[in-house]
Amino acid sequence: MFKANKNFLNLQGSYLFSTIAKKVQTFTEEHPDARIIRLGIGDVTQPLVPAVIDALHGAVDEMAHKETFHGYSPDLGYDFLRNAIAGEYKGRGCDVAADEIFVSDGAKSDSGNIQEIFSEDARVAVCDPVYPVYTDSNVMAGRSGEFDPATQQYKNIIYMPCTEENNFAPDFPKETPDIIYLCFPNNPTGAAITKDRLQGWVDYANKVGAVILYDAAYEAYITDPALPHSIYECEGARTCAIEIRSFSKNAGFTGVRLGFTVVPKDLVDADGVRMYDLWARRHGTKFNGAPYIVQKAGAAVYTKEGQEQIRKQVGYYQKNARTIYDGLKNAGYTVYGGVNAPYIWLKTPDGLTSWEYFDRLLSEVNVVGTPGSGFGPHGEHFFRLTAFGSYENTVEAVNRIVHM
Numbered sequence: 298m299f300k301a302n303k304n305f306l307n308l309q310g311s312y313l314f315s316t317i318a319k320k321v322q323t324f325t326e327e328h329p330d331a332r333i334i335r336l337g338i339g340d341v342t343q344p345l346v347p348a349v350i351d352a353l354h355g356a357v358d359e360m361a362h363k364e365t366f367h368g369y370s371p372d373l374g375y376d377f378l379r380n381a382i383a384g385e386y387k388g389r390g391c392d393v394a395a396d397e398i399f400v401s402d403g404a405k406s407d408s409g410n411i412q413e414i415f416s417e418d419a420r421v422a423v424c425d426p427v428y429p430v431y432t433d434s435n436v437m438a439g440r441s442g443e444f445d446p447a448t449q450q451y452k453n454i455i456y457m458p459c460t461e462e463n464n465f466a467p468d469f470p471k472e473t474p475d476i477i478y479l480c481f482p483n484n485p486t487g488a489a490i491t492k493d494r495l496q497g498w499v500d501y502a503n504k505v506g507a508v509i510l511y512d513a514a515y516e517a518y519i520t521d522p523a524l525p526h527s528i529y530e531c532e533g534a535r536t537c538a539i540e541i542r543s544f545s546k547n548a549g550f551t552g553v554r555l556g557f558t559v560v561p562k563d564l565v566d567a568d569g570v571r572m573y574d575l576w577a578r579r580h581g582t583k584f585n586g587a588p589y590i591v592q593k594a595g596a597a598v599y600t601k602e603g604q605e606q607i608r609k610q611v612g613y614y615q616k617n618a619r620t621i622y623d624g625l626k627n628a629g630y631t632v633y634g635g636v637n638a639p640y641i642w643l644k645t646p647d648g649l650t651s652w653e654y655f656d657r658l659l660s661e662v663n664v665v666g667t668p669g670s671g672f673g674p675h676g677e678h679f680f681r682l683t684a685f686g687s688y689e690n691t692v693e694a695v696n697r698i699v700h701m
């Protein structure tokens with residue numbers, strides 16, 4: 298008789314978003330006239346910019362003619378897109394070659410799949426609170442050990458608390474990890490990391506022989522010119538870091554699907570195995586390339602017009618973030634994030650738990666957000682609001698909250 302991969306049974310139910318949906322549904326049934334504003338969503342709401350739409354239309358038309366039709370794309374991505382991405386890295390002073398860029402269908406796939414090229418017994422370190430994909434993909438692969446309900450943590454995973462004390466950028470863990478997941482600007486805390494602290498992580502990883510998996514899905518939201526957009530702005534990152542990027546939050550590709558991962562050729566394991574070769578092999582075996590149409594749309598993001606248009610769109614969300622941040626801060630809330638990220642991480646007032654505050658916002662002012670405790674134990678007593686709604690709704694929601 299066949300056997301299932303029992304590691305999956307070790308996964309903890311992701312009750313966060315289903316519990317939110319249920320609570321909102323119950324409330325709506327009881328209060329059909331309430332006008333609910335949702336600031337819990339992690340999805341963009343603005344349409345694709347004109348440069349992207351034009352590229353999509355153009356590529357669709359190409360597919361209609363024998364002479365310009367495109368079948369399977371190269372496994373690792375079309376050169377026109379990889380060169381455009383490499384150009385952006387060069388502009389930032391990063392040493393990343395076009396052929397070290399692996400185009401994919403998004404950062405979720407890449408951040409979930411990348412663990413496959415590491416040994417089964419690799420020790421994994423994640424932030425607490427955290428984007429759940431990093432942990433869950435390692436649970437499925439059998440690296441986590443059992444879940445301990447008392448601590449709400451997996452036994453073999455190293456947790457790095459992100460707190461007010463460390464500005465939500467973790468300190469080096471006591472136990473030495475092999476794989477370190479970092480995400481800056483951060484989801485859910487909205488925190489950014491300074492160049493110095495990121496350099497510290499790169500130095501640490503090189504010293505202990507660990508690899509950093511750096512999720513930079515929100516780099517487009519950085520407003521402080523001193524902050525690093527890429528881990529390759531740090532010296533020595535080519536021997537210890539893999540960077541994962543997405544077109545979702547900067548260009549609205551959440552429903553189009555496109556991302557990429559950088560694996561430098563200098564990244565080798567303890568036995569001299571090049572991680573670049575393993576990821577190329579993994580990609581070639583399990584992925585048949587992102588669609589031509591979508592890669593053309595992705596290249597349009599890197600044109601002059603595309604850049605101007607997406608800057609404006611990100612600016613729209615940044616204005617929402619600022620509105621929430623300033624509004625709550627002026628009303629006496631303790632707020633974090635929001636400046637270099639589309640997420641505001643607020644401390645719940647009156648010592649309320651994250652869920653108590655959720656219930657209060659929903660019932661008293663009909664605003665929906667995300668309880669911080671859903672992202673990990675250190676998210677307790679925090680609450681996430683997102684900047685991805687409309688400006689009008691954002692203003693209205695902030696008004697309601699501050700007059701609660």
Ligand SMILES: *Cc1c(COP(=O)(O)O)cnc(C)c1O
Pocket residue numbers: 339402403404405406408428480484512514542543544545546550551555556
């Ligand atoms: C939204 C998000 C992603 C998602 O990326 P896709 O490219 O849409 O798959 C990756 N990482 C983090 C931390 C995110 O919040």
